Amino acid sequence: MDGFAALDRYFVRLADVPRDELPRMRGVFRPVRLARGELLFRAGEPADKVAFVVEGLIALWYSAADGRERVLGFRAEDELVCAYGAVLRDSPAHATAEALEETRLLVASRPAFDELCAGHPAWGRALAKLTDRLYLQQDERQRALLMDDAETRYRDFLAAYPHLAGRLTQRQIASYVGVTPVALSRIRSRMAAVNLG
Numbered sequence: 036m037d038g039f040a041a042l043d044r045y046f047v048r049l050a051d052v053p054r055d056e057l058p059r060m061r062g063v064f065r066p067v068r069l070a071r072g073e074l075l076f077r078a079g080e081p082a083d084k085v086a087f088v089v090e091g092l093i094a095l096w097y098s099a100a101d102g103r104e105r106v107l108g109f110r111a112e113d114e115l116v117c118a119y120g121a122v123l124r125d126s127p128a129h130a131t132a133e134a135l136e137e138t139r140l141l142v143a144s145r146p147a148f149d150e151l152c153a154g155h156p157a158w159g160r161a162l163a164k165l166t167d168r169l170y171l172q173q174d175e176r177q178r179a180l181l182m183d184d185a186e187t188r189y190r191d192f193l194a195a196y197p198h199l200a201g202r203l204t205q206r207q208i209a210s211y212v213g214v215t216p217v218a219l220s221r222i223r224s225r226m227a228a229v230n231l232g
Contacts, residue, residue: 091138
């Protein structure tokens with residue numbers, strides 16, 4: 036599949052970006068391939084990229100003080116990846132973006148993407164919708180971590196990411212849910228017992 040065609044569809048659906056603006060966008064993004072385990076950006080580095088996932092899977096994670104990785108979220112096909120909070124703060128990225136599979140991306144430098152967004156009102160609308168979407172995702176994630184028990188968070192993960200559950204390891208899912216892999220295994224066993232009973 037042509038990655039640029041997918042990127043075109045993404046922005047046309049998101050904010051009804053006019054077709055005559057799409058060539059400008061194509062001039063800003065370039066194809067990049069990441070091998071499994073390769074990083075798009077690392078915590079502490081400049082937040083200077085915007086990427087669109089054409090094919091593959093990216094995990095966004097923090098390195099906690101105890102050395103463990105805490106998964107913030109996942110980005111798969113037809114999603115954007117960016118250290119947006121760091122861009123707003125004009126600070127280095129706080130999270131690391133790692134390819135969990137061989138991943139094809141379209142990547143733009145942040146300054147070029149910002150220049151694109153300033154060029155036509157539709158791009159401003161797209162940026163506003165992306166900001167709203169990111170805020171709602173972060174708000175829901177924070178609420179779940181503070182208010183829900185681990186089994187509820189796991190059920191919510193399965194509901195939100197049914198297409199990803201089979202592509203992730205138990206460790207990755209456990210980190211996203213906020214439990215150890217052993218605790219996740221117990222949750223899965225309880226859920227299976229209830230479903231059988």
